[in-house]
Amino acid sequence: METVETADLLELLFMLEASIDVHFQAWMAITFAVVVASYSARETLSLKLRSIVAFTYLVAAFALLARWGTEVMRIDSLIGPALAARHINPEPSLYAPFFRLVTYLLGTLIAVASIFYFSPVRSKTGKTEDNRD
Numbered sequence: 001m002e003t004v005e006t007a008d009l010l011e012l013l014f015m016l017e018a019s020i021d022v023h024f025q026a027w028m029a030i031t032f033a034v035v036v037a038s039y040s041a042r043e044t045l046s047l048k049l050r051s052i053v054a055f056t057y058l059v060a061a062f063a064l065l066a067r068w069g070t071e072v073m074r075i076d077s078l079i080g081p082a083l084a085a086r087h088i089n090p091e092p093s094l095y096a097p098f099f100r101l102v103t104y105l106l107g108t109l110i111a112v113a114s115i116f117y118f119s120p121v122r123s124k125t126g127k128t129e130d131n132r133d
Contacts, residue, residue, distance in 0.1 A: 006086055013079045013090065016071045023071075024100055027064045030057065031111045042118040054115045061108050072097075 034057050038045070045053070083090065 002082075002085075004082070006083070006088065009079055009082055009086075010088075010090070013075060013083070016075050016079070020068050020071050023064050023068050024104070027061060027104060028107070030060055030064075031107050034111045035114045038115045039118045050115050054112050057111060057115070058108070061104075061111075065104065 034053065038050070038053065
C-alpha cells in the first residue's frame, strides 16, 4: 500500500463508507417491503409461506450484514493503517455505526415478528372480517 497515492486511499475509504450506506439503505427497503407485504397478504399467507418469507428475509438481511462487516474489516485492516502510516487519521463518527447496527438489529426483529404477527383479523364470531371500505 506504500505505492498507492494518498488521494487514492482516501477515495477508496470514502467509496467503502458509501457502499456501507448503500447496503444499509437496501436493508431498509427490504425490511419495509417485508412488513408491508406481510400486512397486505395477511389473509392469504399460510404458516408455511410465512416461514419461507421469514427465512428468505433473514438470509438476505444477514448477507447484507456480512457484506457490511467485510467492508469494515477492509477499512480497519488495509486502508486505516496505510493512512495512519502517512499521519492521516480521518476521524470516524463513533455514533453512526452504533446506531446503524442497533437500527439493523431492532428492524430485523420487528420485520420477522410482523411476518408472523399480521394474521387474518377475526371477529367475535370467529369469521374473518373484510376490512374493505
